[in-house]
Amino acid sequence: MNDIYQAVTDRIIASLETGTPPWIIPWTDHTALPSNLATGKPYRGINILMLSIEAMSRGYGDSRWVTLKQANELGAKVRKGEHGTSIVFFKFKEVEEEKDNGFTEASEEPKRVVPMLRSYTVFNTSQLEFLPERFELRGTPAWQPIGEAEQLLYASGAVIRHGGNRAFYSPSEDMIRLPPPAWFPDSDDYYAVALHELTHWTGHPQRLNRMLGKRHGIDAYAYEELVAEMGAAFLCAYCGLPARLEHASYIDHWLDALKRDKRLIFVAAGAAQKAADYALGVAQVAPSPADALAA
Template sequence: MKKQARPAAQNTARPDVYQLVTDRVIEALEAGQIAWRKPWHAAYGLPRNYVSGRAYTGINAFLLHLVGGTPFFLTFRQAKELGGNIRKGAKGMPVIYYNVTTRTRTDKQTGEEEKTPFIKYYTVFSVDDVEGVEIVLPEQPQDRNHEPLAAAEALVTNWATCPRIEHGGTQAFYAPGPDFVQVPRPETFISGEAYYSTLFHELTHATGHASRLDRPDLAEALRPSGRAGYAREELTAEMGAAFLCGHAGLNPSATLENTAAYLQFWLEQLRGDKKLVVQAASRAQRAAELILGRPAPEDTEPDPQPTPASPAPAAVVVASEHAQPACCGETGAIPSRPVLPTLPPVILGQETLPSLTTVVVATQRIELTRLLEHPAFTDEQRRTATGRILAETDPARLGRWLTNIMQRVAEWEDQTLAEEARQNPRPYPLDEC
């Protein structure tokens, strides 16, 4: 009896979900679209499942916002169950979620049984691509009394463990050691949206403090060799600010620019770390929920974070020149930061894009620290220079230091080569070797 030929083996390899998501974000960046700019719809808020009404969070909110149009989605099966179908040629979007294995294993150190978490995805389609069934959308809210700037201020005021906030200077940053946020004065920003989006960015950094979420990326970003942690922490802050702007009803899109340097930086980071954007979005979601005083959603990355043993003291808002303390937990009058319905023209130059400045400063710090490892410098010089570099936030000054150190290295190498040539003259011309 002749044996039947075996069917060709099918490719059963599981798709790399991290790479799938990263490729979508890279595709958007290459087209000049910043995926994490705005994760919500002006009328309906965060993208939602049309059938369950559940909002998508984390990286899903950003991915689905890339689709545009109506921010309601459903799966192929949900469309069929409603009596319709997905339009031919429609492009679905992945929605990721975390799960745990059914098998348990015993931890060798603790002896406790634990399940391994893993990431999965399913595909959803916009309701704009559904045919054969009438799609009935909820009524759009008509809250004409909503004041986004006041809502943004209340968000900061009501955060129970908000760090100290100081105003002044031309730089925005978070200092983990003393645990305070520094931002320029509100009136120096081009708009109230620009001011609050910058403040939210720095406050998201502050959620990583050991007394709050104890985010390892924040600690790693402070080390000279912590480039990976820096990129993840910076992207977390950008995404966290976007979530908070959306909650307050702000539209900070005018404060961001699709500059070539900005896009190129993130393209390089994402191509080198496929988990970067997923992890950053998950941690940004946690950070935003902490500031909003809400529990983190279930579909965030299962990366347990220590909870603070005791709440941090209420924040004090301090103006740089005239101290005017006000507790963030108080209600009633807004603290020293004013509500900003109208503002004079910006006087901070490139400070309208603080995230880009932060990227440039961090890149300069990394390059300066690398150059200091050159034998042209002593250990004492390295220690002194490294302290100044990590404390400096002015990209222009860092740039001048970078030029000077590169010149010092070049001079040292020229002198060393010349000395070697004098001590070891060649017995014959170089072109006869």
Template sequence: MPGAFEIVMDERKALVDKIIGMMKQGYFFNKEEWDRASLRPQNPLSKVQYKGGNRLRLMAMVVEHGYKDPRWATARQYSEKGYFIKKGEHGVLCEKWIFEKQKKVKDQNGNVTFETVQLDRPQVSFFRVFNAEQVQDFPGFGRNECPEPEIDTVVDRIIDTSECPIHEIAQDRSFYSPSLDEIYLPLRSQFKDQTSFAKTLLHELAHMTGAASRLNRKFGGPFGSEGYAKEELRAEIGALFTETDLGIPLSGEHYEDHSDYLRSWISVIQNDYNEFFRACADAEKISDRLVSNYAKKYELPFAELTEVPVREHAEEKQEPVRTEEQIR
């Protein structure tokens, strides 16, 4: 019987295969018909927002199954509130890595205390979550919790909270210059619409976060190289996370053709599917920084999900679906 590590690795490969399938069709989470609110997976019971690879995994499930609800929780969490998974529904595996533990130590007086120590090898566990639409009689998601933002206002505020100068000039390309620590964009009138301008802006701001004075990522190589593709993948996922957190529609298009980028990303993650999860982890740091800069100065254009109340009369005969939540 496979252990937790083998199960998690198999699920990682399956997710990357799904993402590669999207890329081969010419898109990466930018379809107009996808509901942006559902792409902010959160747990209304634990107040947790899913991060990194788990976030991308749940976003992919939203796309695959057409869910409109952003709420995910374990069967146990639902059952504690008196709700149960519908028959025939399957959960989505999320992974958890443990890098440290509490160790008992004695001080010079013989008193026992605890200190945090790093594990020589991280331990992996997993659990399964279900979308609220998979739960019997679960309260519906209030659409008014995620009002549509004024895109012009959001774009101006994003620019205002940038950590480097942004220049809009008449040119046919967009880029971040690490040596100058400046962003250069075409004129807004050159974009299809304001949403497309926002999408390109956030992509370049994601690159900006990699400067040594910020998140200190290694910028790599010329266009087409592996190092270049890795940084582009991080910037694109980081921009995607930021778009959903700031409420920007996903239907925008980059100013430049991304077919070449998609092909380069495929080659990187196809050779090493764990690279996709490393990119997701870095992308979460990118998004956290950009959203934090925005939040410090402006109120975010969305409300947090509220906790679901306990039902007075839970169904007595239906058993909750069992989930794996412990280290194996």
């Protein structure tokens, strides 16, 4: 990729133009977020979107990926004729400031650290052959998605009130308002909406302090909805729930902004990952509902 930012943004735009946002995670193996088969670590931020796009376009149902080297080390082989998927990482490079005369002089001053975007190639597990049996998918998940989502909401400490026919987060009251659970078609819908509003909740000044204001040429609310859409999708994937598109009306706004700024999706995906990390971090240190009742 000569321009990685533009190449990634073009893929996101193409996905949005079909009406299917790339954060609607397509996995069917119940392993939540896309992860590295060799290390078990989930991918993050923009790479979740890139891998989701590829999975949807090629019909992959397995969320696990490996590099060519990792596949070989595991005893597997990439099938002949298969093509990999490019994902990205930031490599940080120290640079010295250039003087007015055009020369760079040695200095004891701290060097400026500049993030450099780089790409590498991974393959979906579905593209492998001779994969050792221990890596084969089998059985159903040990966790219960609804229980995971309920625990996440409870452990966050967010104030959630039920009533009315609208779902929203009120920053002034620092409160999430949801319609009664019985009003939703099913439990998956209820928790998908609740996790969307929980993502908005993370942006409060006492938490991540996501400032509302025109960002990267996009309306403040359209930007916040983009962050909330992706953040909620990441949380749904973590819980094993299907994500859903909450605000389709913003797609045209997102498309227009993405076409004007090739870095917007990287910034928004990073903010969404921070929101998901915050919600999950709170949940990991808080007691479960059962623990609280037993105390």
